[in-house]
Amino acid sequence: MPAPGEQNIAVIGAGIVGISSALYLQRAGFAVTLIDRDEPGHGATFGNAAALAPHAFVPINSPSIPRRLLPLLFASGSPLSIDWGYAPRMLPWLLSFLSHCTPTEVTRIAQAMHALLSRNLDYALPLFRESGADRLMRGGGYLHLYESEAAYRASAGEVALYKRLADDVEEIDAAQIRRLEPNLAPVFVRALYFHSALHYLSTVDVCATLVKHFCAQGGRFLRDEVGTLEARADGRIRVAGTQESVYDQAVLAAGAQARRLFGGAVEKLPLETERGYHIMFGGQAGIISRTCSSATAGFAMTPMTAGLRCAGMVELAGLDKPPNPACHAYLDRTAKRFLPGITENPSSNWMGFRPSMPDALPVIGRSARTANIILAFGHQHVGMSSGCVTGAIVADIAAGRTPAIDITPFSPARF
Secondary structure: OOOHHHOEEEEEOOOHHHHHHHHHHHHOOOEEEEEEOOOOOOOHHHHOOOEEOOOOOOOOOOOOHHHHHHHHHHOOOOOEEEOOOOHHHHHHHHHHHHHOOOHHHHHHHHHHHHHHHOOHHHHHHHHHHHHOHHHHEEOOOEEEEEOOHHHHHHOHHHHHHHHHHOOOEEEEEHHHHHHHOOOOOOOOOEEEEEOOOEEEOOHHHHHHHHHHHHHHOOOEEEEOOOOEEEEOOOOOEEEEOOOEEEEOEEEEOOHHHHHHHOEOOEOOOOOEEEEEEEEEEOOOOOOOOOEEEEOOOOEEEEEEOOEEEEEEEEEEOOOOOOOOHHHHHHHHHHHHHHOOOOOOOOOEEEEEEEEEOOOOOOEEEEOOOOOOEEEEEOEOOOHHHHHHHHHHHHHHHHHOOOOOOOOHHHOHHHO
């Protein structure tokens, strides 16, 4: 294979994973074109809970899920909902998901994700500082909150994993919660305080800043919707949308939209869509100082430049169904229960698509079908917390180097 300086490479998807890949590929000497149908950071990267959380390694594949699944699906005011018309299509994914809800599997997944997430700041901070995006980040840590001792005991497995793997976690009581966040309702009896977490003041502005830096260094950003990836006889990759070019290698980092390019040059993988929601309260940017999440409500709140973002929900409904107003109503209702000082209506709302694999591990590695296509998607709830280290791994793979992290658990071949 030619040296990186003699290769051009396309990165499809301008969320945080694709942007980070483009920047680290550029550092490695490749000529890089970043392609997205939208402006940078306008997919799932735009609307998430805006935390950069090295501790977010415990998967949603909880051992309690099999017994709680039906109550969660049928309870009113649940953070989980499903479009029953879409359910038959999702059944193989759901069965695979449930097979990973054992204590052994959850521990394995958490260990693999910890290896990824614990290194993300090492790769994120240099990109943020070089581009000036660090001005859009804030420290202060992250509070993971429990409303009762019973809820805390029910989470004993995940708490044990946090305490075993996270080196920055502190358990705090109700009085300490009150001192840190006096505007929270006095409904929380205990919390885990993760000191090293950061949060984004604007995810979309971070992405725009990173892409501006990428282009200033000679990179190319192309607005186009890729419809075809084709492996040519010479091993190069034809990337075609409204425009068409041939590249030495390509990176598929299109999040949930990557599934539209499965078949042909890319093998079909069990990528599904967890639809996530957020609401914003424009006048409440200062009501809390850091990301605060509820262990039971499937919900996180983050202070941002544009206001307070309240994000969460898992809705299983695919890519094409319109947003569900009940999900936004749940977030509004829950936010006002946790922060009674909020009395106004949300100033905006959003729905987007989390790219999720049934084992909660992203796919990072060369395609089994087309060696010159590198796959980097499926980051589920933790794209903002693992995108930069994923980008560094992609650059290592493209350049033929051994990544600093064992990527065996993330191999596309595991399916």
